[in-house]
Structures are given as structure tokens and as C-alpha cells.
Amino acid sequence: MRARIVDKIRNAGVVGAGGAGFPTHAKADATVDTVLVNGASCEPLLMSDPYLLEAETDSVVRGLTAMLDCTGAGKGIICLKGKHSRAMAAVRDAVAKDATGRLAVFELKDFYPAGDEHVLVREVLDRTVPEGGIPLQVGAVVSNVESLRNVALALDDTPTTHRYVTVTGEVRRRMVARVPVGTLVSDVIAFAGGAAIADFRVVDGGPMMGRVLPDTRQPVTKTTSGLIVLPPDHTVVARKIMDPVRVRRITSTICCQCTQCTDLCPRNLLGHRLHPHKLMRVPQSQVLSNPVAREALLCSECGVCEKYACPMLVSPREVNAQVKKALMQAGVRLEASGRAPTGHPFRAARAIPTARLMHRLNVAQYAAHFDSACEFAATQVAIPLKQHIGAPAVCVVSPGDRVTMGQLIGEIPDKALGARVHASIGGVVESTADAVVTIRAHS
Ligand code: SF4
Ligand code: SF4
Numbered sequence: 001m002r003a004r005i006v007d008k009i010r011n012a013g014v015v016g017a018g019g020a021g022f023p024t025h026a027k028a029d030a031t032v033d034t035v036l037v038n039g040a041s042c043e044p045l046l047m048s049d050p051y052l053l054e055a056e057t058d059s060v061v062r063g064l065t066a067m068l069d070c071t072g073a074g075k076g077i078i079c080l081k082g083k084h085s086r087a088m089a090a091v092r093d094a095v096a097k098d099a100t101g102r103l104a105v106f107e108l109k110d111f112y113p114a115g116d117e118h119v120l121v122r123e124v125l126d127r128t129v130p131e132g133g134i135p136l137q138v139g140a141v142v143s144n145v146e147s148l149r150n151v152a153l154a155l156d157d158t159p160t161t162h163r164y165v166t167v168t169g170e171v172r173r174r175m176v177a178r179v180p181v182g183t184l185v186s187d188v189i190a191f192a193g194g195a196a197i198a199d200f201r202v203v204d205g206g207p208m209m210g211r212v213l214p215d216t217r218q219p220v221t222k223t224t225s226g227l228i229v230l231p232p233d234h235t236v237v238a239r240k241i242m243d244p245v246r247v248r249r250i251t252s253t254i255c256c257q258c259t260q261c262t263d264l265c266p267r268n269l270l271g272h273r274l275h276p277h278k279l280m281r282v283p284q285s286q287v288l289s290n291p292v293a294r295e296a297l298l299c300s301e302c303g304v305c306e307k308y309a310c311p312m313l314v315s316p317r318e319v320n321a322q323v324k325k326a327l328m329q330a331g332v333r334l335e336a337s338g339r340a341p342t343g344h345p346f347r348a349a350r351a352i353p354t355a356r357l358m359h360r361l362n363v364a365q366y367a368a369h370f371d372s373a374c375e376f377a378a379t380q381v382a383i384p385l386k387q388h389i390g391a392p393a394v395c396v397v398s399p400g401d402r403v404t405m406g407q408l409i410g411e412i413p414d415k416a417l418g419a420r421v422h423a424s425i426g427g428v429v430e431s432t433a434d435a436v437v438t439i440r441a442h443s
Pocket of ligand 2: 254255256257258259260261262276277280309310311312313314315316
């Protein structure tokens with residue numbers, strides 16, 4: 001049964017919808033004892049996971065059951081926060097009806113980053129993922145809510161063609177919209193009634209880990225969880241668009257070594273050897289040789305140090321990210337410590353309440369009044385052939401081809417880790433240049 005389900009997930013191009021887009025068929029091919037459904041909706045403002053857990057409960061549970069069958073796991077635990085009361089009620093109802101006894105619910109506390117895979121595994125299973133490791137090493141697979149819904153669709157040979165996106169911030173209608181993959185961000189914002197301010201920037205993802213888009217001609221991908229429209233001088237945006245070299249110079253100069261970044265770092269609190277305050281004192285010339293710099297490889301870039309902990313308002317996260325990139329490019333690895341990480345005794349007390357974080361980020365006013373299940377019908381899409389971890393898909397269509405929604409347009413290269421890509425609307429292929437397939441709907 002495993003091979004059949006894994007093939008269906010692979011054929012449908014399902015990827016991790018909550019993060020970097022790891023191909024789900026590769027996760028499904030693992031052997032574990034537990035599958036965790038990550039419904040933490042960890043980033044402030046993002047609402048699509050609670051929406052799906054409430055409105056598509058049966059579909060998510062069907063996808064979870066398929067993952068249990070694939071991985072041989074005896075337990076599937078749906079993890080979400082109690083504040084999403086309607087989603088919680090729907091999930092509890094579905095679990096109560098499960099006759100196999102394999103399903104359970106875990107109510108997460110409302111803190112950031114409850115959805116970090118390492119943190120989630122610790123909270124729910126009381127297991128610590130090794131430094132630089134993945135949940136598989138402690139017998140768990142973590143799956144995103146929307147990924148599991150897409151697994152359920154894959155069982156019926158329906159490929160991943162759409163994405164649920166939270167559209168919020170300075171738009172006239174805040175919403176959770178279902179949009180075809182490849183829809184231009186400008187079209188999604190127009191669908192949300194347009195921007196309510198003349199000058200704005202758009203954050204792709206959540207306010208903590210999302211990135212500021214260079215322009216609104218970018219496409220929605222399988223990993224686009226949110227689009228947040230904000231003024232250019234908003235605290236969330238301003239830090240993200242500063243020159244990274246300048247950020248690094250300022251951070252290293254201004255850091256007063258108070259250690260707040262380390263004290264509140266979620267990975268340090270799990271017992272990992274990550275001490276961002278020490279990294280601030282590593283000269284740039286010693287990044288490849290100083291053993292302290294290698295700790296940057298353990299940074300999840302969650303942003304707690306930058307957006308919450310640091311009293312000097314500088315960015316250890318950015319310094320870590322730059323050091324990590326340099327180390328990875330040089331092929332430098334962190335030596336295994338050989339010890340089992342033990343969590344900090346104050347870990348629970350140092351968890352960051354989401355409500356306080358939202359006020360610190362000045363985004364609390366964007367958290368209310370969402371329309372749900374808004375369906376957008378695109379007339380043109382630009383679908384990247386790489387929306388996932390692994391090799392880009394190989395284009396199998398040409399300009400002028402007529403395609404139907406769900407038709408394969410990108411194939412996984414031979415023997416590579418990757419994900420298939422499908423047409424998200426029916427129409428004519430206009431271009432395949434720059435590894436992007438542009439399709440215009442039939443008029
Ligand atoms: S971004 Fe900062 S707080 Fe988050 S893991 Fe990295 S060092 Fe720790
Ligand atoms: S919190 Fe800021 S000032 Fe304090 S040690 Fe970290 S980077 Fe330096």
C-alpha cells in the first residue's frame with residue numbers, strides 16, 4: 001500500500017506547504033511511529049490552517065490517515081491552538097469519530113514559535129530533535145495542514161494546483177483566499193479590494209519569517225502562506241529591506257552583549273549549542289575558522305532575537321543568516337556534539353506570547369475580520385518550475401500548447417529529489433522562459 005500512496009503523492013506534486021516546500025512523497029516514504037499535524041499557525045496573522053482545519057476537517061484527516069498508512073505510524077496527532085475554537089471543535093469531533101484509535105488532538109499553548117518543527121516535537125512528544133537534525137531522527141514526521149489536504153486530493157489523482165493564502169494588512173478586505181498557483185500577487189491584492197494605502201510593500205509569509213517581495217508581479221507558489229500589505233516604514237518591513245551589509249555592521253558595533261538574544265532563542269532553550277550573542281563578537285575574517293561561528297548552522301532564522309529580544313534593536317538573526325550562508329557555501333559542517341540536548345529549565349517561562357509579539361510588531365490591528373473561502377479565478381498565471389526543495393522540474397510543455405487545469409507541465413528530473421508541477425488553470429502556454437511557465441486562460 002505504501003508504494004501506491006507514495007506514487008500518488010509524488011504524481012500530484014505535493015510539497016510542504018508550511019515551509020521551504022520539502023517534497024511530501026519523500027516524507028511519506030519514511031518509517032516513523034508518529035505523524036504530527038502542524039496546525040500551530042505559528043506566525044502572527046496567518047489564518048489559512050485554522051480555516052482548513054475547520055472547513056476541510058475530513059479532507060485533512062483523510063490525508064493524515066494516508067500518511068499513517070505510508071509511514072507505518074501508530075499515532076497521528078493534530079496539533080492546534082485552543083484559541084481557534086471552531087477549528088478545535090471540528091477536529092475534536094473528527095477524532096472522536098475515528099474508530100481506529102490512531103488519531104489524537106494536542107492543544108498547543110499560544111506562543112511563538114510553537115510551529116517550529118523542533119519546538120513542536122518537544123511540546124507534543126517530549127522528544128528533542130538532535131542539533132541540525134530532523135524530526136525523523138526521533139521517530140516523527142511533521143506535516144502541514146494544507147499539505148495533508150493536498151495528500152487527500154492526491155489520493156483521487158487530483159494534483160496540487162491551488163493555494164490557500166491569508167491576505168491581510170492594509171487591504172480593503174482581509175481574507176483567506178484560494179488562488180491558483182502562479183497567480184500574480186497584484187491580482188490577489190486587487191481581489192482583496194486593493195491596497196488601502198498608496199505606498200506599500202508586500203510581505204510574502206508571516207511577519208516574523210516572511211520576505212518582502214521586490215514587486216507585486218511575483219507569483220503565488222505552493223509555499224505562499226500569506227501576503228501582508230504594509231507601509232514601507234512599518235517595523236516589520238523596515239528591518240527586512242535594510243542593506244544586509246549595513247545591518248551586519250551596525251549589529252556587530254552596537255551589540256552590548258546583554259545576552260537577551262541567547263536567553264530567548266528557542267533553539268538555545270531546547271538545549272542546542274546556539275549562542276547568538278557570542279556570534280556577534282566573531283570577526284568577519286574568522287567566520288570560516290572560528291568554531292563559535294559554526295553555531296550559526298543551528299539557527300532557524302525564527303527572528304525572535306531580532307524582533308523581540310534585542311533591546312538595542314539590532315539583528316542577530318541577519319548576522320546568523322549571513323554567517324550560515326558563508327559556512328554552507330564553504331561546505332563547513334558543525335561537528336556532532338555526541339550529547340543529547342537537555343532543555344533549559346526556564347524554557348516554558350521564556351516562551352513568547354503571541355499577543356505580546358503582535359503588539360511588539362504593531363500588527364494586532366490586522367488580525368480581525370477575515371472573509372473565508374474566497375475563490376479567485378485567475379486569467380493568467382506564471383508558474384515557477386522550482387517551488388520546492390530539490391531540483392527544479394523539467395518543463396514538458398512549449399509555447400503555444402493548449403493545457404487543461406491539472407495537466408503536468410514540469411517533471412521531476414531522473415533520480416533527483418523534486419516535485420512535479422501542474423497547470424493551475426486551463427489555457428494556452430505563452431512562455432516557458434526563465435524556468436517559469438506562463439499560461440493565459442482561454443478567452
Ligand atoms: S533567529 Fe535568533 S532566536 Fe531564532 S534561532 Fe536564530 S539565533 Fe535563535
Ligand atoms: S540581544 Fe542584542 S545587544 Fe543583546 S547580546 Fe544580543 S545582539 Fe547584542
